[in-house]
Amino acid sequence: MEATATSIYDIPVTALDGTAATLAPYRGQVLLIVNVASKCGFTGQYKGLEELYRTHKDRGLVVLGFPCNQFMGQEPGDAEEIKQFCSLKYDVTFPMFAKLNVNGAEAHPLYKYLKSAARGFLGTQGIKWNFTKFLVDRSGHVVGRYSALTEPSKLTGDIERLLAAPA
Structure with missing residues (x-):
């Protein structure tokens, strides 16, 4: 499935444990999709992402972490190492997916879809670094793209607006 998927929920993904999945279980929720890495200067953002998730999950926010090793090899670990790191270092409870x-x-169809729906600075599509964030509304529309420089706490207003909006 390419970037022409009819819905973000149709795109196949793989859970961190290797299980085949889609984003369909998150239909009707606000999604914050982030490419993450354990050895990045922005890795501390895991704390803020987890805080957003815990604060807003009961109202319908789901943070989805997608490890990526494309930026200076900053996510070298296998699935078990990633799971251990996220759990022990940042007590991550939001869903994590396969690298x-x-x-x-070789860009994953999910990221082809996200980049096509929300372009970056000056209309570029490429992801510049780890911890680029995409915000998806309850209807599955990509409504925001935020750079790695954007701290998770700065998304609170946008997230709260989406959570308050009718589905």
Whole structure:
């Protein structure tokens, strides 16, 4: 499935444990999709992402983490190492998925879809670094793209507006 998927919920993904999945279980929720890495200067954002998730999950926010090793090899671990790191270092409870590529010919269809729906600075599509964030409304529309420089706490207003909006 390419970036022409009819819905973000149709795109196949793989859970961190290797299980095949889609984003269909998150239909009707606000999604914050982030490419993450454990050895990045922005890795501390895991704390803020977890805080957003815990604060807003009962109202319908789900943070989805997608490890990526495309930026200076900053996510070298396998699935078990990623799981251990996230759990022990940041007490991550939001859903994590299998490592994937966000750029290039091998970019995952989810990221092709996200980049097509929300372009970056000056209309670029490429992901510039780890911890780029995409905000998706309850209807599955990509409504925001935020750079790695954007701290998770800065998304609170946008997230609260989406959570308050009718589905």
